[in-house]
Amino acid sequence: xxxxxNKNGPLISTYFIIAIVFWLxxxxxxxxxxxxxxxxxxxxxxxxxxxxxxVHTLVHYKHFIFGSxxxxxxxxxxxxxxxxxxxxxxxLVTIINLCFCYPIAFYxxxxxxxxxxxxxxxxxxxxxxxxxxLRSFALRILFAGEGVINNILVGSGLIxxxxxxxxxxxxxxxxxxxAYILLMIFPLYNALESLDTNQLEAAKDLGSSTFRxxxxxxxxxxxxxxxxxxxxxxxxxxxxxxxxxxxSSPNTYWFTQLIYQWFNMNDNWSRGSAYSILLLSVxxxxxxxxxxxxxxxxxxxxx
Amino acid sequence: xxxxxxxxxxxxxxxxxYAAKNVSVKIKQGEFxxxxxxxxxGKTTLLRAISGFLDPSEGKVMIGGQNMAGIGxxxxxxxxxxxxxxxxPLMSVADNIAFSLEVKGVSKTKRRDRADELLELxxxxxxxxxxxxxxxxxQRQRVAIARALAxxxxxxxxxxxxxxxxxxxxxxxxxxxxAIQKRVGITFIYITHDQGEALTMSDRVAVMNEGELEQVxxxxxxxDFPQTPFVATFVGENNPFxxxxxxxxxxxxxxxxxxxxxxxxxxxxDEQNKHNFKNGDEVIMFIRPESIFIDNQNNKLDNxxxxxxNTIEFEGNLKNIYLNINSNMNVxxxxxxxxxxxxxxxxxxxxxxxxxxxxxxxxxxSLAVD
Numbered sequence: 001x002x003x004x005x006n007k008n009g010p011l012i013s014t015y016f017i018i019a020i021v022f023w024l025x026x027x028x029x030x031x032x033x034x035x036x037x038x039x040x041x042x043x044x045x046x047x048x049x050x051x052x053x054x055v056h057t058l059v060h061y062k063h064f065i066f067g068s069x070x071x072x073x074x075x076x077x078x079x080x081x082x083x084x085x086x087x088x089x090x091x092l093v094t095i096i097n098l099c100f101c102y103p104i105a106f107y108x109x110x111x112x113x114x115x116x117x118x119x120x121x122x123x124x125x126x127x128x129x130x131x132x133x134l135r136s137f138a139l140r141i142l143f144a145g146e147g148v149i150n151n152i153l154v155g156s157g158l159i160x161x162x163x164x165x166x167x168x169x170x171x172x173x174x175x176x177x178x179a180y181i182l183l184m185i186f187p188l189y190n191a192l193e194s195l196d197t198n199q200l201e202a203a204k205d206l207g208s209s210t211f212r213x214x215x216x217x218x219x220x221x222x223x224x225x226x227x228x229x230x231x232x233x234x235x236x237x238x239x240x241x242x243x244x245x246x247x248s249s250p251n252t253y254w255f256t257q258l259i260y261q262w263f264n265m266n267d268n269w270s271r272g273s274a275y276s277i278l279l280l281s282v283x284x285x286x287x288x289x290x291x292x293x294x295x296x297x298x299x300x301x302x303x
Numbered sequence: 304x305x306x307x308x309x310x311x312x313x314x315x316x317x318x319x320x321y322a323a324k325n326v327s328v329k330i331k332q333g334e335f336x337x338x339x340x341x342x343x344x345g346k347t348t349l350l351r352a353i354s355g356f357l358d359p360s361e362g363k364v365m366i367g368g369q370n371m372a373g374i375g376x377x378x379x380x381x382x383x384x385x386x387x388x389x390x391x392p393l394m395s396v397a398d399n400i401a402f403s404l405e406v407k408g409v410s411k412t413k414r415r416d417r418a419d420e421l422l423e424l425x426x427x428x429x430x431x432x433x434x435x436x437x438x439x440x441x442q443r444q445r446v447a448i449a450r451a452l453a454x455x456x457x458x459x460x461x462x463x464x465x466x467x468x469x470x471x472x473x474x475x476x477x478x479x480x481x482a483i484q485k486r487v488g489i490t491f492i493y494i495t496h497d498q499g500e501a502l503t504m505s506d507r508v509a510v511m512n513e514g515e516l517e518q519v520x521x522x523x524x525x526x527d528f529p530q531t532p533f534v535a536t537f538v539g540e541n542n543p544f545x546x547x548x549x550x551x552x553x554x555x556x557x558x559x560x561x562x563x564x565x566x567x568x569x570x571x572x573d574e575q576n577k578h579n580f581k582n583g584d585e586v587i588m589f590i591r592p593e594s595i596f597i598d599n600q601n602n603k604l605d606n607x608x609x610x611x612x613n614t615i616e617f618e619g620n621l622k623n624i625y626l627n628i629n630s631n632m633n634v635x636x637x638x639x640x641x642x643x644x645x646x647x648x649x650x651x652x653x654x655x656x657x658x659x660x661x662x663x664x665x666x667x668x669s670l671a672v673d
Contacts, residue, residue, distance in 0.1 A: 198389035201356060206403040206454060207377045216402075220393045 032280075039274035060274035079258060079275075086255035087282055090238040093176045097184045097233050098226065100177065105188035106218070110197060121189075128182055136175050136246035143171035143247075167249045175247040180236045184229040191225025192218065224300035227290045235283045255279055305489040306367030306380060306457035307332040308353060313362035315348050315514075322348040324514040325362070330492060330507075335484050337493040337501040340511035341537065341671065346494045347462060348514075353492065354383045354460050367457060382456035384464045388447040390435045396446055397422070397431030403454035421449040424486070441472045448483060458490045465500060477503050498538045502526065510534045512671070529663060530571050535589045537671035542595070542634045544588040545667070551580050556664045558588045561628050563608045567662035585667045592623070594661035595636035597647075598654035605659045609652050610634055615644055626653060 005013045040056045048054065064083075067076030108117045127135070142148045143165035150162035165171045195218060203213040219226070244254035259279070262272035291298065308330040315323040323345040330336045338346040351357045352364055355376035364371045371379060391399050398405075400421050401414035409417070415431075422428050425445035427438075435443060444464060451459055461480075465473045481504045484491045495501050501508045502522045509519040510533070517537075518530045529535035536543065546560030556569045567588045569578040580586065596602055610626035613633070621637045622644060628634055636655070638644065647653060 196387065196389060198385045198387055199391060201376070202383070202385060202389035202391075203402070205354060205356075205376045205381075205383045206450070207406045208402070209377075209406070212406060216394075216405075217391060 035273040036277060038270050039277050041270050043268045043270045060271045061278075063271060064275065064278065082253045082258055083255050083278065085252070086238055086279075089173070089176075090234050093173060093237045094230050094234045096173070096177050097181060098230060101181060101184040101188055101229070102226075105185050106192055106214075108185075109189050109192035110195065110200065124182060124185060132179060133242045133246065135179070136243045139171060139175045139178070140166070140246055143174070166247065167251075169249050169252055172244060172247045172249070172252065175243045176237050176240060179240065179243050180233045183232040183236065187225040187228040187232070188222060189225075191222040191228075195221045223294040224296045227294040227296050227300075231287050231290050234286050238279060238283060304380075304455065304457050305333045308458055308490060308492065309363075309365040310349070310353075311363040311365065313349070313352060313359045313364060315345070315352055315357065316360045321345075321514045323352070323359070326514075326516050327362075328509055328516060328519055330490060332490055333488055335481065335491045335493065335504055335506045337495060337505040337508045338511055339495055339498055339501040339508050339538070342496055344511040345514040346496075346511050349511075350383070350460050350462055350492065350494050353458070354381050355379045380457040381460055382451035382454055382458075383460045384447050384451050384462065386462045386464060386466060388443055388464065390443060390447055390450070392435050394435070395431065396427070396433050396435060396438065399435060399446060400431075400449045400453050402450065417453060418449075421453055424452070424483070425449045440468050441476060444468065444476055445479070448480070452483075452487060456489065458492060459484075461491065461493045463495050463497075466495075466497070473500070480504060502538075508538075510538060512537070528570060528572075529589070529665065532587050532589075532665050532668040532670050535570075535587075535663065535665060535670075540592050540635070541589045542592065542636075543670060544590070544632075546586060546588060548580050548582050548584040548586055548664075550582060554578070555659065556580050556586070558586060558664055560588060561608075561632050565606045565608075565662065566659040567606075567664045568660065570663040570665040580664065580666075586664050587667055588662055588664050590657050590662045592635050592637040595634070595655055595657045597638070598656040602656065604656045606662065607654065607656050609654055612647050612649050612651055612653055614649070615647065626655075 008016070039060055040058065041054060042057055042059060044051075044054060063076065064079055065076060067073055067079070104120075108120050112120065130138075140147075144150070145162050145164060145166075147162075147165075149165070153159045154162060199217055199221075200213060203217050208216070239256055240254065241256045241260060244252070244257060248254060255275070256279070259272050259275045262268045262275060287298075290296075310326050310328050313323055313326045314321060326345075326349060338349060340346050348357070352359045353366070353371075355371065355374060355378075358372070366380060376383070391402065394402070397415060397418040401409075401418040404414045404417060418431055419428070422431055425448060427442060427445060427449075430438070430442070435446070438446065447464065448459075465476050465480075468476060477500060480491075484504075493501070493504065502525075505522055507519065507521055508525055510517045510525060512533045518525055518534045520528075525534060525538055529538065529541075532543065535541045544558070544560040544565065546558045546565075549557040549559050549564060551557075551569070554569050554572070556567055558565050558567060565588055567590075569580055570589075572578050596604070598607060608628065610628045613625040613627055616623040616625065617640075618637075620640055622640055622642070623635060623637050624644065624647070625633060625635050634655075
């Protein structure tokens, strides 16, 4: 602490400490704790809050599992289905993203000359100056029944009638994969760039195939970057709202859409909180899982 | 198994820049051969052309009589030791050494046996399970050698692998490298800018400058009979005396320099023992610091001159004595530390003498910049 003060001077040090403490306590810890508490309370009109009915209860979590009492089903198939579909799709999107970004990041970090690499980075970043919602709508235009892609395919005679990309959720998967691509590429790029090129040549000189070099040398070196990219993409994908709203098929619900509904349309903040906590828990479990799978420490992921 | 390596008119260009220019050299099977030159002289480029990481723009690389054009580094019978060693930091020492066997699909137990065998060769028995970063600099060096030897290459290529070590360790590793080469009996091609390394380990050296070979020969020949002013000044120390040829008598040339007449052997002798010095040619005569002596009347040799003492520099085993012949000509010589130099005083004339057998005359040309 003394060292920190001496190094940065009293003014900057005080600012840093106040800013970090404010950020942690007011913007993260208090809201999350409030939501956690809210998720265990019944949904009451404002006048009854704090009254005798305002007790801790598991009703919202029960609702997620068993559904409303008026329903005939044993379990809440709809919500549970949406939940697992969201998780599963987010995992899938993360994997697709990784497969897609790894070669690009490797090319930028190790194969392209610095100018090409810079050009690639800029051309990856520029599309993200456009708002996420607008990008989703642009993709909708591409994938619509009478959209650009269908027109090209039908016009060139490759297919007879348009493909319903939206109903097949192809538009959704594409949109989600594209939405957070930078958050996969940059951690990968950073990790790969620090790999000594001589290691690649040494492996090659020792007779290694390209695949084996990647498997034994490059991927182990980049694992922290891979874990970091996967965690971020997974969390943001699972928590995405705009892209699923615009691009999902009418039959597909994203879990965040349910949360949104409880908060805004049904005015049930307690249930919305409970559902948010569920999503948050899964995200935390995913991070821990990635750390276990890639044998990295939390510090390495953040790096 | 060991193979010879032949470079036939090899040139490597990057744009209009020649990194290597028309290099032809034949490296014998089982030989310890060094390319010696300043940084940027193209020696690493040649090594990469031999190992297959780059293709020569012109000419051929032949290994064991076979043209290597179009054959990648993973298919050549060569193995390269990198300047920074490029050991795999996330693997154990044994896995590093056996990586090439893993690539070939050799079973785990056999790999381990071979790794243990090689660990014994490099005197690191029982250290196979350590991580690379747990080893000292010299041990890492040896692991890199073992890893390169594991694929049983016919030619081992070494790209200044000792440059990161401190002086004592470097000297120790020289002896060790030479011993390993003798034991395994394969061709070693060594790249260095350190003439001490090249001369102590090699059978033959090739001195390079600006992409071209200046001279190829046995170590003592290159030292004693340099063929170009660059070689004369890059390999070891030398005093250049610029001057003109006064007369030529067979292999001995009389040179006028700084008002003195010196007798010296003609350098740049071709295979028929001929040179082409003529009276009036602009030449440089070279005499090494260890070949100049203080003239104390008992040891007079056939060349004599006078210079004023400038400074005496103490260098442990030697004393370096700097003198001025006149305002634009300095000369330096060394005497063993045991020699008493207390009689010498600054700005006083010193009588010096050297043998014509130790002086070499070469056509005028550029020196190595130090």
